[in-house]
Amino acid sequence: MDTNQVPGLLDSLGQFLSNYNPRPGQQKMASAVAEAIEERTNLVVEGGTGIGKSMAYLVPAALSVVQDGKRVLIATSHKPLQDQIARKDLPKVAELFRAKGFRPFTFTTLKGISNYLCWNSAEGMRERLVPDPGAIQAINYALFAGPDFSGDFEEFPFNLPPDSRALVSADSDDCLGTRCPHRDRCFALKARQQAEQADVVVTNHALLSLDIRNEGYVIPGTYASYIIDEGHNFEENVTRANGLTATIGGIRRFLNHELVRGAAVTNTHRLSEARENLEKLQDEIASFFTARSGDAEDENRVIVKREISSGKVMVESIKDLLALVKSKIATTEEEQARYQRVIKQGGGLAERLEKISANADPNLVYFVERNYYGLSREPGDPIIKVNGRALSQLTPSYSMNAMPIDISGYLYKWFRENQVVVTSATMSDGQNFDFFTRRVGLDKPATLIVPSPFNYRERVKLFLPRLGTPAPGANYSQHLASRLAVLLNATPGRALFLFTSHAMMEGVWRQLNGPLAENLQPARPLFKQGNAQMQRIIADFQASPNGLILGTRSWWQGVDLPGMRLLVIDKLPFPQLNDPIIKARIEEIDKEGGSSFNEFMLPLAIITFRQGFGRLMRQESDRGVVVVCDERIVQKNYGRRFIKSLPEVELLGNLEQYREFLSGQQALNL
Ligand code: SF4
Known part of the structure; x- marks a missing residue:
């Protein structure tokens, strides 16, 4: 790439963006990004508010695409920035490059499976006795939308309530992938295919983190450069993406699933036993809160340092019911897909619950959490009474979790093997990036702080x-x-x-x-x-x-x-x-x-x-x-x-x- 072309390209952006003024800080950051891409070095750059950070990395990234044929992956923390880059900024950069006579380049957004309408889940709506109006509206819209409709929930022209959305989406636990009867029209698979072809892919930290953990099997294709924006959230997002969670509500939903109940119809005692085991598990989780001293009502999360024995028993119950579901013979491909889906859901649930209950990995912190539906509280909040009843008299929803304590070792190898630019408006302590780079395992990157141009x-x-x-x-x-x-x-x-x-x-x-x-x-x-x-x-x-x-x-x-x-x-x-x-x-x-x-x-x-x-x-x-x-x-x-x-x-x-x-x-x- 001819890095000397970057300043001129940025100067020309004003022809395509209203209220755009070339800024020296932006030029400085863009040159540093171009050099890092060209030299294949890692760069951590803080771009103060108002310097035009996204254009400072998009222009050199696009130049490396059109001149060197290199593919670039951009990851953000929040969806609004992801959408802004894909829908506003990249189209302008593409326009600029076209006007300057460069070859066209392609870009797309890739999100996690649960962000797209899932036809297999939509099919599962048939299981419901009372149809959900929001889910029906979403299905009808997707059925009659044109071929350009991506199926991304952000693109529906109406707000879909979370409960309705859950009915027509899937996650990695229950997506059937290539075995799905709806794979030919699947929105999530289509998004993956587009990502495989695109020169620039815009995604989020969580998906990138899963891709790193799975050695490149989550995001299709290979990338010459990675740009991580909103880098100050990277450690937290990677931590969450690599954590495990199992909820009492999730286990209950599995036990109440129509296909699970149907499979156990001649073995109802096995389902009853599973329900009893779930009650015991809930009691054991609750005991971690009541075992605490006077402030028990004031803590929503408690660290667990031992095995959760009723969790292990619950795992056996789930596996037992899964064996019953697996023994059922489906008569149609659709029915087979529905069985496959619940088998995958239950299998994922059992696997997570088993790992969390064992409490065996010293690199993870294990904790139980409780939430009172509809109440927003944080540790340290005063005890709230609801309808005159103290929280201890209400039934909270419980979850069991395991999160990595230190992600630096896990990211270290990835940073060494790839060319990465990490950026944010606030990532240093005002002097240097030592804290950030140590926390994420980024060894000796080039660094740059570009102050805000504001007075x-x-x-x-x-x-x-x-x-x-x-x-x-x-x-x-x-x-x-x-x-x-x-x-x-x-x-x-x-x-x-x-x-x-x-x-x-x-x-x-x-x-x-x-x-x-x-x-x-x-x-x-x-x-x-x-x-x-x-x-x-x-x-x-x-x-x-x-x-x-x-x-x-x-x-x-x-x-x-x-x-x-x-x-x-x-x-x-x-x-x-x-x-x-x-x-x-x-x-x-x-x-x-x-x-x-x-x-x-x-x-x-x-x-x-x-x-x-x-x-x-x-x-x-x-x-x-x-x-x-x-x-x-x-x-x-x-x-x-x-x-x-x-x-x-x-x-x-x-x-x-x-x-x-x-x-x-x-x-x-x-
Ligand atoms: S492959 Fe099937 S199950 Fe997976 S998201 Fe697509 S439609 Fe849903």
Whole structure:
């Protein structure tokens, strides 16, 4: 590839994109990506907000495709970015390359099987006595859509409820693949065939991770280069994709499956025995929570360090029922497919349950989890009463899990054997990528930090107020809410409050929405995470001139809210110690003589802090104040590292300066 052509191509992008201005940071990143692809070296690059990161890797990637015939795979963490790259950015790059006389190149999106309508599952709708209206609507749409319809649920012109979607989709546990009678019209297989032919394939971290684990058998074709965007989520996504989960609900659904019940019709005692074993398994899982001391109601996940004996018994019951299903003789190909499907489902379930129950792999952390349907709680939240009943009186849904503690060894070989670019807006601790590269097993890559082109020094201020202690009789959330109400009244415009715990968010919300509501001048629309879908909250927030959103972890990254004036961070975002995966990682580092605080907790908190900070300035014209309410940032030695990790910003000394900056002469001058 002629890497010297990259800057000129980027300069020409303006002809195809409205509001596009060539940016030096983008040029720098694009040149580094081109060089890495050409030299076949690994590169980790942080592209600050506003540099145009995706074009900085798409242009050199496309150039290597058209000049060297190399195929490229791009993996993102979230579907919106995946869709943006495939539907908006790549078509523009293709247009640019066509205009410049290069040969055309092809690109496609590849998602996991469960993202596409499955005809075999649709066929299974016949098993239901009462048809599901959503599922029927989806089937009818897919039947009459044109040949270009991909079957991807994102492409249906209506919202399909999750329960309906589950009825007409499959996953790797029950997809019949080449043995499926519907394989000739299967959307998932068609997507795979297209991926096999395409020059550029856009997928997600989870699918890439499964492909790595299965040595290239999940994503068709071979690729000369891999580009991992939203790299800050890679460790977590790889961890989850390589984990095992078995739920009590999933086992119950298997036992209640029409074909399983039908197969056991002359052996009902075997089905009854399986149901009894399921109750015993549920009791054993519940015992892990009740065995804990006083805070039992406050923990949703408990680490398990021993074999789960009733899980092993349950595995034998599932295998016993599977033998009955296998003995049935199907009379048609469709019936055979339905049997195959339930056999595959049950087989996968038994295999996972067996591994989790055995608790035998020291590289995995085993834990049980409980969820109360419809309630969103995190560790540390207060005990909630539902209809006057404490959680202990409700029946939660339980799951058993096993997740890898350390994925670096598993990824190390893959990184060594492939050419990979990893990028994100926030992956370093502001100084280097040591933490990230160590966690994912990436050995000595080239690195580059391209700062955001935004003028942080003039447009963003940092305020670290001394909040003092609560008045007698008041708790901390009441105290915090009253101080934040003062800040809100000095803020002309929108605000976002980021919390590290649901408990604190709920506490502050109750105050601002209750006793403090009349103190808010002017009144402002309040939005709280969980009160509506995130997209709905964002739309309503954007429609109001002075809305306020209160959110926890999911609002710290990937949320674009231009036009904000105030961003509040309630606490330095150290990882939750009662998260089993975090806890296991901490134990592992300490066991090996390291310092889990310095090597894990602190860098992770700094990266999350930078992500939160990054929510304020989303476009060049944004201007506002970031307020950090955790006094450890000035009182502790490590606090300086948080401040140092940020772009250069000035500190505000007091509320007067805060007011002056946001509404006074300084603001008018900007
Ligand atoms: S191959 Fe068959 S079972 Fe698998 S997704 Fe396609 S239609 Fe469904």
